[in-house]
Amino acid sequence: MKNKALINEIKSRRSIRKWKNKKVPKDLLKTIIDCGLSAPSAYGAQPWEIIVIEDKKIIEKLLSDRRQLKKPPYFINSAKYVDKLGKEKYEKVKPPPLMIVIAGDQKEYYGDTGGLIASLACCGENILLASHALGLGACWLFVRDDSMPDVEKEVKTILNIPSQHIVLGMLAVGYPDETALNKVLKSKKIHHNTW
Ligand SMILES: Cc1cc2nc3c(=O)[nH]c(=O)nc-3n(C[C@H](O)[C@H](O)[C@H](O)COP(=O)(O)O)c2cc1C
Numbered sequence: 001m002k003n004k005a006l007i008n009e010i011k012s013r014r015s016i017r018k019w020k021n022k023k024v025p026k027d028l029l030k031t032i033i034d035c036g037l038s039a040p041s042a043y044g045a046q047p048w049e050i051i052v053i054e055d056k057k058i059i060e061k062l063l064s065d066r067r068q069l070k071k072p073p074y075f076i077n078s079a080k081y082v083d084k085l086g087k088e089k090y091e092k093v094k095p096p097p098l099m100i101v102i103a104g105d106q107k108e109y110y111g112d113t114g115g116l117i118a119s120l121a122c123c124g125e126n127i128l129l130a131s132h133a134l135g136l137g138a139c140w141l142f143v144r145d146d147s148m149p150d151v152e153k154e155v156k157t158i159l160n161i162p163s164q165h166i167v168l169g170m171l172a173v174g175y176p177d178e179t180a181l182n183k184v185l186k187s188k189k190i191h192h193n194t195w
Pocket of ligand 1: 014183
């Protein structure tokens with residue numbers, strides 16, 4: 001196999017929701033952002049705007065405003081997630097040392113919102129994978145959710161993001177302070193040749 005190490009990183013990545021009280025070093029931060037910037041994008045437009053947040057007060061604000069909605073945008077508590085056999089439990093957790101917000105300009109994207117969202121998702125996934133490969137632990141937190149538009153509005157207000165931008169998600173990153181959960185892959189969803 002050409003690059004088994006990469007395959008192993010992709011397969012072993014899991015969401016981490018508890019972090020050590022330790023800053024992410026600048027060189028690692030630069031590498032994970034570079035990996036985000038290397039993602040594929042529709043029309044090759046590289047539409048992402050990436051907001052790197054290390055200010056603890058802003059990170060706390062982003063999390064607390066999500067909590068005030070009293071609906072799941074909270075972090076899932078991993079231990080309880082296991083206890084309840086897959087039933088998600090959303091709870092307050094300690095803020096991560098680093099938050100990376102991914103946004104993109106809707107007006108400049110040829111009216112192709114789907115393409116913009118897919119491109120931003122590629123960027124986010126690259127950052128999650130690179131974080132994992134470098135020994136960091138990360139979790140995607142939804143921002144844009146059509147059933148809960150208030151979350152995106154709040155995040156835009158807190159970060160002063162121009163209105164025409166989509167904010168797809170934010171990635172909480174740090175040194176892991178928990179063992180990631182195993183998960184069962186839904187291999188039955190693979191179809192061959194036709195549905
Ligand atoms: C678009 C998207 C939004 C997510 N939002 C949240 C979230 O708000 N809170 C959270 O704890 N996890 C969130 N996650 C992480 C998922 O819960 C997680 O990926 C899933 O449970 C599978 O676990 P794994 O990442 O360990 O493989 C999100 C993931 C994606 C892709």
